[in-house]
Amino acid sequence: MYLEFVLIFILSLVLVALVKYYAPKIGLVDEPNSRSSHSSIIPRGAGIGFYLAVVIIMPIFHFDQVLLNTWTCLAVFLVFIVGVLDDHHDASPNTKFIVLILSTILLSFDGVIIDEVGIFFGVDITLGWLALPFTMFAIVGFTNALNLIDGLDGLAATVSIVVLGSFLAVGYMHDDFFMMVTSMAFLSALLAFLVFNWHPASIFMGDSGSLTLGFVISVLAVKSLAYMPTVSILFITAIPIFDTLIVMIRRKLNGRSAFSADRCHFHHILRHFFAEDTKKTVLFLGVLQGIYSLTGLQLDKTMDEGYLLILFAFNIVLLYMFLGAMIKRQKRDC
Template sequence: MIYVEPSTLNILMAFLTAFTIAFLAVPPVIRVSSIRRIFDEPDERKQHKNSIPSLGGVAMFAAIFFSIIFWAQDINFEQLRWMILPLFIIFMQGLKDDIVAIHAVKKLIGQLIATAIMVFWGGLYIDDLQGILGIGPIPAYVSIPFTLFTVAVIINSFNLIDGVDGLAGTIGVVTTVTFGTLFFLGQHYSLALISFTITGALLGFLWYNFSPAKIFMGDGGSLVIGMVLGILCIRFLDAEIRLEDGGPALPTPPIALAILIVPLTDTLRVFMIRMSQGKSPFSPDRNHLHHVLLRLGFNHRQVALTLGGINLAFIMLALLLRNVDITVATLVIIGTSVTACVVLQRLSSRKKLDVPAPAMPKPVNVEQTA
């Protein structure tokens, strides 16, 4: 008979419960969205051509909420309250935006309020950079605004990456599986359970979201996943994780950066492009990484799998650099990311130049037609 540790069994059951709830809940959500005509409508900026239900976040939030409540027995009520309350605020804000559009500034204010609850009442904040650029512990007056900024960036980066079928879900699976595995190896079982719960909910949803998508996660899904990733990232930065007993602790900042590298790079890149053009960083455009790959001839499924694979490659790079100086490792990851963006942009620009111009009509000889 195989013996399974209770913590391991709880993690497995939380994953399966989240997957099952999401998988079974999506079809009814699609029907309700269709009846109520709550769609993500196509326009010149979006990639889809048909009206697609956009309430996938409802199924995902239900899967996450009930799985964590039922299986997270090692998390006390006080800890759970200051995680669930911000998630509920973010979910309701995202759900409202899926039904009636909310201005970007109002969404940002809601995100900061939810994060502030987590920081001030939940005690969740970044207070140590572990030697990056020689910076160690940081005081509260720096730590608190830095945490608010970091979580807001993570939330919005995951929201903005949700641009083609299956992409946000694929990136979400890569990030949560990585966080979950590392938390498990570090014996942080409650955090591993939360991570794999998100993985289960995403996989149940992805069944219906891979190209051609039958439903989108909407802001009600992407903002919630972004918030959870922000929570996991901060907990990861504070965790002591060793790959083997007696071995050195992992340098968590560069690894956390690598885990979130695709959404973070994409967001910072498009924000810089927009501001360089004198536009608001929140103004929509077609400059995201998935747009670049689409211009290179990739289809939606290929875009999702390619960016997911790139994200995984950066995680492997960070783990290979675990014994390198923490500042050097961080700079290598950032430099590699910038280089990859430049290469993709050059390839995209060359692709545009290679497109033949439309043939001009032949001039008509008036004398011959007379």
């Protein structure tokens, strides 16, 4: 069972190197702007390399899983395609949103849907006809959240590796073969990508990588609900969720659009705190995600999630206050 993951790692190395070489020739480049952490033009689209490494190798060894999850594989493929188009500046935000909605509908054909959210203060909450809209909200929200933290060399990949490792553990503990092989496949591909993306990065994953990863992690999260409390999943995927929520809340409280651009994300603030040291910032956020993921893995399916949700919200408040103090000290316009 391990040969396929070694092959994915090796093929990912080769394909990402090829994308890096050809990207400038076909317009897959990232030009720096006022919010960039780099000052030169960098190739992007490495997601093409590591995604293809997974889809080339996995069917050879586990074609039965492809047949059992055909709609899920198609949904991931559609998200990947729109990510590639966006890397080439050929996809609008509306196009990405529509594709993510369509892909979530396709997931429901394989039973990947959130139909209940757990027991909160003794009340078992089932969603009924709201199941599909709620699933759309959750998957689109997290996919974009992961896309938003892709702002430092190695950050999105490092956080994703920690999260995928957590879902690998969930799959292993509950003998869920799809979760195990999917987590391990993308984890192997990402480790190869980090060879090129660790600071100083020579290529970025682009939306072909971040959107695909966010969507795949969302699929694994929904599948994990069969074994874990909903709030456990929030902890396992905490950093992208915390970052997005806190940034959007702060913008609204300051009278700005929740979707406006700024340099007030976790990684912007912490990088300045670490004297512009990208590696320390990424390692810190990776370790922090690891702590939250371990917390999520300890929570039991039988627990009342009302109290767990309070604990999660308490963490949001603490981080909001902590980051707010840092923003004030750094004199940022947030």
